[in-house]
């Protein structure tokens with residue numbers, strides 16, 4: 001049985017209670033919980049035009065809703081350490097609003113209007129006092145808005161994205177020239193630093209169809225040059241060098257987004273060099289955040305822009321490895337940290353094997369060849 005179908009068959013047998021018995025925390029979230037499970041059903045359901053999977057996506061949204069906690073009562077408590085993830089697309093209630101909007105847009109019925117309104121409200125509420133970063137803050141809100149707008153360019157989402165982009169541009173540069181000074185190594189990372197803001201802004205530029213401001217391009221090039229010249233400036237823990245969240249797979253993804261927005265050769269070259277560094281480092285687990293699924297996704301993104309090079313074959317190796325990871329090795333069920341990424345990657349692999357242009361063979365010589373290539 002195909003890895004996706006095996007996963008979907010298993011998830012179909014789970015109820016709210018048996019899902020709760022599997023993990024102790026973050027049951028509603030996109031990162032760890034049921035909103036992530038709903039996302040993977042939506043993603044593959046729309047790829048395959050499968051009404052059964054889209055119905056399951058709605059069932060998982062109901063399960064996620066039943067675990068969602070109410071927003072903290074005051075602005076002060078939102079900003080406290082405990083309530084901080086309230087603003088997070090990955091950990092907070094916005095992830096659920098995001099997947100509900102995707103499902104409603106695919107259905108194309110009257111629920112779409114309601115969910116656009118609900119998502120816009122959720123962003124307004126979650127962005128108050130939020131940090132600028134991707135995982136817990138405004139860059140995540142803009143990235144999600146760009147993800148939806150690219151598929152369904154609604155005017156209200158356009159206005160929302162423009163507002164978020166203006167907020168993120170503040171502080172991208174400091175003094176008379178150049179980007180904001182990097183205060184600590186963590187400031188550069190995709191998850192919590194400058195690169196996450198760059199990803200959101202380049203994604204918004206591509207989705208909304210405008211040329212990114214020059215100071216964004218300058219800020220990204222300076223951050224990338226710093227990371228490539230001094231790896232510890234990006235990632236002080238070398239075991240995370242291969243990751244999306246804190247490592248060079250993250251830099252590669254931003255470089256591809258920059259290339260899509262700018263059409264320049266410089267960014268795709270940055271993506272190549274960052275990707276090689278990520279591959280050399282390897283990964284600590286199977287997840288999208290820190291592990292092989294993240295490497296695979298970055299490789300597929302680079303492959304789309306440099307299709308004559310063997311990146312796709314390397315992506316397949318990573319995907320095969322994710323698909324064969326033992327179920328008990330996964331720490332959660334969600335999309336960013338858990339098993340819900342499996343059907344999304346399996347679908348990418350399958351789509352590729354159905355396309356006559358792409359090579360899905362995995363010749364053993366491909367890895368040395370790649371390192372010879374650069």
Ligand SMILES: [Zn+2]
Pocket residue numbers: 243244245246289290291
């Ligand atoms: Zn991570």
